[in-house]
Amino acid sequence: MPWTDLAPAADFPEGSQRCIKHADHPLVVMNVNGTLHAVANVCPHAGLPLGEGERRGLTLTCPYHGYTYSIKDGRDLDDPEFGQPLRVYPVRIEGDAVQVDLAPPAEPDA
Numbered sequence: 295m296p297w298t299d300l301a302p303a304a305d306f307p308e309g310s311q312r313c314i315k316h317a318d319h320p321l322v323v324m325n326v327n328g329t330l331h332a333v334a335n336v337c338p339h340a341g342l343p344l345g346e347g348e349r350r351g352l353t354l355t356c357p358y359h360g361y362t363y364s365i366k367d368g369r370d371l372d373d374p375e376f377g378q379p380l381r382v383y384p385v386r387i388e389g390d391a392v393q394v395d396l397a398p399p400a401e402p403d404a
């Protein structure tokens with residue numbers, strides 16, 4: 295799937311954390327020190343929205359039961375080996391627009 299425009303880049307100033315629904319994908323987009331990160335606004339633990347959770351550095355903690363995820367690779371930092379990962383979306387700035395790639399993640403090789 296090609297990259298799709300999400301919003302103007304100016305909507306994501308440094309330190310911002312915004313919940314956006316785009317093409318049926320609930321997203322949380324964060325600007326951390328000038329780098330954009332996009333993750334699903336669906337907590338893998340119980341499916342609740344975690345976009346209002348507390349971000350510290352490259353982690354996001356769900357406000358419901360406190361599970362913490364890496365916003366870089368989606369790992370469940372409370373249970374990195376067996377925890378269900380948070381979906382991470384590729385995100386970039388193209389011209390004046392923030393774009394995300396909504397394609398399903400590639401399946402790992404069997």
Ligand code: FES
Pocket residue numbers: 337338339340341342344356357358359360361
């Ligand atoms: S729903 Fe997020 S930690 Fe339970």
